[in-house]
Amino acid sequence: MGQNKNQQGQTWSISEAERVYGVSSWGGGYFKIGDNGHIHVIPEPSTPDVKIDFKAVIDEIRQEGIEFPVVIRFHDVLRAQVVNINETFRKVIDSANYQGVYRGVYPIKVNQMREVVEEIVDAGAPYDFGLEAGSKPELLAVLAYNTNPEALTILNGYKDEEFMRLALLGRRLGRKVVVVIEKFSELVSLVDLSKRLGIEPIVGLRAKMQVKSMGRWQGSSGSRAKFGLTIAEIIKAARYLESHDMHDALKLLHFHIGSQLPDIRAIKDAVNESAMIYAELIHMGFALEYVDVGGGLGIDYDGSKSTNDSSRNYTLDEYVADVVYGLREVCDLENVPHPNIVTESGRAITAHHSCVITEVVGEIAPDGAEIDTTPKDDDHTLLKNLYELHQCIEQQQNYQEVYNDATQWKEQASEAFKLRVISLEELGKIETLYWQIMRKVQAYYRLVDFVPAELQSLDFSLSSQYLCNFSIFQSAVDSWAIDQILPVVPLTGMDKPPTKDCSLVDITCDSDGKIDKFIVDHEMSDVLPMYDIPKDEPLYLGMFLTGAYQDVMGDMHNLFGRLNEVHIFSYDDDPEDFYIEEVVKGSNVDKVLSVMQYHPDAMARDVKKLIDRQVAEGNIKPREGVKWTDFYEQCLSGYTYLSTNK
Template identity: 70%
Template sequence: KPLVGVRSKMTVKGRGKWESSGGDRAKFGLTISEIIGAARYLDTHGMAESLILLHFHIGSQLTDIRAVKESISEGAMIYSELHKMGYKLEYVDVGGGLGIDYDGSQSTNDSSRNYSMQEYVADIVYGMQQVCDLENVPHPTLVSESGRAITAHHSCVITQVVGEIKAHSLGIPTDKQVDEHVLLTDIRELAELIDSQDNLQEIFNDASQYKEQALSAFKLRVISLEELAKIETLYWQIMETLQVRLKTAEFIPEEMQELPFNLSSQYLCNFSVFQSAADTWAIDQVLPVVPLTRMNEKPTINCSLVDITCDSDGKLDQFISDDGLSNVIPMHNIKPNEEYYVGLFLTGAYQDVMGDMHNLFGRLNEVHIFSYDDDPEDFYIEEIVAGSSVENVLSIMQYNPNSMAQGIKKLIDTHVSKGEMKPREGVKWTDFYENCLKGYTYLKTTD
């Protein structure tokens, strides 16, 4: 006979993003009347002893321990009553939900939890024991499904910064010219006097107005393209000076609070958010991000991270900071010819299965590392798994790489036979194309 379990649709709701997993509108589970109906259906067919498990689940990443306490109290009562009705359940599966403190705040924020793992376990065991003892029913075997908490720590993503997208260019020389437009003269004078001015709000307002007026004037052909470029250059110089002065200001006006973000760079990283950090895009999960190069130096450059896909959503712009969440993160300045790496941590829960082929970037290269105290380095590399090749990705998208390579070779052979290409050059281009098909889908450094 089969072993049968039933899942209860709990009236208790969880806390956090997945609180809809519980309550009357929950997708899964049976109501109390449906559970009783199912149990009696089994009984009428001589299979009452097959019903051995009660399961419930109130959501993933539970942020508040009170939700756990309430669910255990309700679940324990359902188990006890079924036992008294003659259904000798042996197991209670308390589902998943054990959260991870992604942001370190130990709070009820969506990316945190206000309890420890020890407290979580104690509340489940004690809560179930207390109800069972009061109801005089046997203690069940407890089962949990805390997949996120078990697996999140096992994996991280290490990506190289391959470029920097600046918020604005270096600009052009802004020397005074004869007969220049008054807007250019005014904003230059503002830039020259900024250090002697105390009203930062007024400077910000004046500079913003000059920039807006300059754009309108350019559209009406009142100023030239070069004059517009000079005004933009001076505007950004003023904003950078304001940002420095605001660091020591007692109060920052609301309009100017976005200056650090507006002036921040975007570091271009060699990965795909949709493949390797899908949670950040799909559910706004905040992951710990840490620079892994020059760790003995304080990072001072505010930036956000963008990937190499051609999708504007391919970015990370929510980071953990001392004051909560921030849309920028401090990194080091990028030095020429330096390999600068960034780590995304706690990615082991869902990224491997949620990652998709968006923009045709496949799986990353993987390195399986084990901690081992007897090793001279305290760890060893067990295995290196190559990431997706171009031909792997093309095959998934129902292209035939072999046929594509043959088509290119045939085309090159035609050019060679007509004398339009030397045989050696034809071989070179054929090999180049075939090597591209076998190559990695991500950027790779060349010698």
Template identity: 40%
Template sequence: MSSEKQILSSESESSWTIEDSENLYRIEGWGDPYFGINAAGHVTVSPRGDRGGSLDLLELVQALRQRNIGLPLLLRFSDILEDRIERLNACFAKAIARYGYNGTYRGVFPVKCNQQRHLIADLIQFGQPHQFGLEAGSKPELLIALAMLTTPSSTTLPGPLLICNGYKDRGYIETAILARRLGHTPIIVLEQPEEVSLVIQASQTLGVSPILGIRAKLSAQGVGRWGTSAGDRAKFGLTIPEILAAVAQLRQAGMLDALQLLHFHIGSQISAISVIKDALREAGQIYGELVRLGANMAYLDVGGGLGVDYDGSKTNFHASKNYSMQNYASDVVAEIKEACAERNIPVPTLISESGRAIASHQSVLIFDVLGTSNVPTRIPEAAESQEHLIIRNLYETYQGIDVHNYQEAYNDALQFKNEAISLFNFGYLGLQERGRAESLFWACCAKILAIARQQDYVPDDLEDLEKIMASIYYINLSVFQSVPDSWAIDQLFPIMPIHRLDQEPTERGILADLTCDSDGKIDQFIDLRDVKSVLELHALEAGQPYYLGLFLNGAYQEIMGNLHNLFGDTNAVHIRLTPKGYQIEHLVRGDTMQEVLSYVQYEATSLLENIRRRTEQALAEQQITLEEAQHFLENYERSLRSYTYLVNPA
């Protein structure tokens, strides 16, 4: 590095503040009140939100690594989960008091958002003061809910609700109905016309009256990726004619009094509050009509959709939302109260299935950077008179780049580079000359990009230059296993370094994972203005680890991850804040190679025996020494017991 560059770099580092990092990574927007940056330039986590107590994330990761817990590492903060449940219930309590709503709120957590046992156990424990229940969308999830949910010890207190959604067969329905005998409050939501007759038959056979709900296909449409969850062609729910037919069937069977709940769902991650209001208005009218038809209505389930502000912009953008949790609760209460007041009917108990809003914040994925691949941008040597004209033209272009002509210079450099490749392909340029031409081209791009970054407006033909010049940061992670929604549906998650935030990040990069797949990368990142194609990162320091964190990933990501290239589950640690710091409540070790191989029907003992026999054969043929054979077998056996990810020294 030249002395001039060293001076500029030193001045840049000394002038950079943690406030600059807060603004750059938008941590206050998406992280409040749980995540921030301390004076040391480390990300902090405040598991209890604004009620006090925080942890230094870097120090926590270092302490866990000293316990031989390797990266990548999923951190779950139980206190955040508890805080999210309390906030949601407090918002509804405030709205109920404000509008004089003569009813209650009873939330449920959709098990599909995160089925991990320790998380569900925590959620049930934290939800007990609020009679917070579960929603099951399949038979396996129903079995989880029945075994995990507690039943009320006193008949004066209601127990948590169990909302039974999803496709149902006779076994599902009978299990849910009989659960009433155990003290549970299962509500079987009819989502397909065929389920009505199944419920009637099962109830008559068992002699147990069920509590039933109906899921309506609303005409109100959602927005964004899950906008088609509602409407006439939605996957689940009954149309108005089908609802009327179901009411008629239940009346004929003498079971209309069992119908007590109306359910709707307009999609996950609703970014616009207006969409929620439209759905509530329509649902309120349907609820009132069901009361008029004689149904014993008592519950209204508004489904999921309460969004998470992943980019911190507080806008109607698919990775954000233009409303708060309090806005959401207030609109639900106000709209349903108004609908019931118009018909002079009692208000229902309100239910929401807010899984994403409850589970997202409690989970942080930490991973390290293994290395980088950078575009060579060193200052080029002057072109000699005897060098090819293309090389001389490129060097002349490089020398002439300034703020007045940088756009023209880029187009010239691109043309000269393409001409150099053509000349090489036809044999008029040698390999060294082509390399010289490409080096000059990248030097031009670096100089042009430095100028473009200082401008208020960047011309359209230079918009991709930032991504073209980006470094590739190789991360110890599988996108397919740990962040599948980033790959599958372009979901945005906040990603940032968890340390060195008192230093300016001088590099721009994309993230490439360990898999042998070109899709195994993250090249879209949150930004105030839509989405950016590169992430600001620090240059790696020799011998020093560089840690990144991916935040708000506690919903859906774990269970939807796959075993691409046989990278398994990561280590997961449950952390609880204590007066003296923190305690590790649970450590769930990630998959070993032996475990992931067993998922695809390879038995470790058979593999070892095959390798042993081949080793003996190689020994007999003198292709390997005894010492080498022993070393090879020990490595093979040790690998089977090891983590599927790369192991770097702490």
């Protein structure tokens, strides 16, 4: 790649870009940096020759007149993940001589978008892959879409009679609908309702696991867990079914110890504990068929392959092996049948398939606009000191002293201005000189091995904020709410060294609308190496791994609604290896206003009356009034985000 240098003076290459941005580490085999410096998508890692250049996707989106920001869904990636988890379980089950089968389900709470659910159901059909619902609206959707009579429908969450009646409707339709009991009173209601309707239910019991989990959701296990039955309650529930001649209805044992499990040890321990409970229920005479190990299969968001909250220290193969071999070992020791295995790995299935593409629309630099600092005879001493320091900085031996002096004089200047000792113009010159000096100090310390602790925050202090055309609260709510790391990278230009450091801010009028936590060179950083904003073309950033939860959890802060969506399928016969299968329009202004109980039609009429009044009074010419009326109505029907199409 020639002799391009990064900001530390090192030779730049694609491998250097990979080290800095870590695309292959978090990309799951689906994303990489191409030789041309663009992000490439490999929809099916087993056929790496089919790859999509993200630049070509962006170009086609622009040609079609689709406004940014957009959500891009790679449906082949979604399908590949479904196949991958099912095939991995099949392979390990065969090699372990395990006697049960795998019957996974997708929990639609992770991403309830119809297109996502349809793809998962279709891709999972050969594996009898089912769905999970945790609310009545989700159950209504699942009953309509999970039509495979061999696939499971798992029902979690708290339930009322209407919820259970819907579950029994599923049984009437010939489906394997499993009602998972979260508290004992639910079982009483289910037994009563099933007898009244004459429909035999399939019952599952959720256990409160004692194993200690890790990560943000470790509260999903233990005695204080929100859901599940204690050991005493499990025994009571089993005996209750037995006393009502529904002994054979109990078919499934379920547990869940947390979403995004970073440490494989917690999974091993939980599988062992659940296998012991299963075996004891078999010994008690209950013919259970399934053990549902719940969700928790993690995603390596930060690429560190560690026990960080945003990572995992295991592979899919290791996870599956620990589940299969863990259950087999206990069952063989206890001389009980191997249960069929159920998992609810929604995050692992959906995260990679979706990303948010936003355009950088501006830069907020810490030093702002510079002004002329040519010295004058009557300049204040503080201004003269900074000017002299700036002029002779290259001759200084101690750059920490330069930093200390400049910082002290700037602070003194701020106080002097408050006391009217220096003028506003002099304060502006002092600020300009200060930031110029800090840039030189930063450049020096980037070339040396040791950086004093006091100066280690200099990169952040001098970094820019890139203004991006999207809303954190709509498209990356976990980034704001729980500090979830989501990979953010430029989509092009990575064949050249980055030119500056930056954090990201969105277009909401909220100070929390920012991203200032990134993974750079496999470490946490408060700045992201980036490129100058080009003058002749847009600069696009991609926020990846947003397919789980981020797609459906966003709010309408500042009335920024859902993004435009572009659905991509790979196609080897196409010159660019892809085609746009569907475009789903995002929220228009009138739609989000209507959700908040406004009436756009009435608003348009009211504004027209106000404009007509100004025309009648001669303050606005009639032709101009018509244009303003049309403009207001056009804005009501337009996209909620900034218009950046050139």
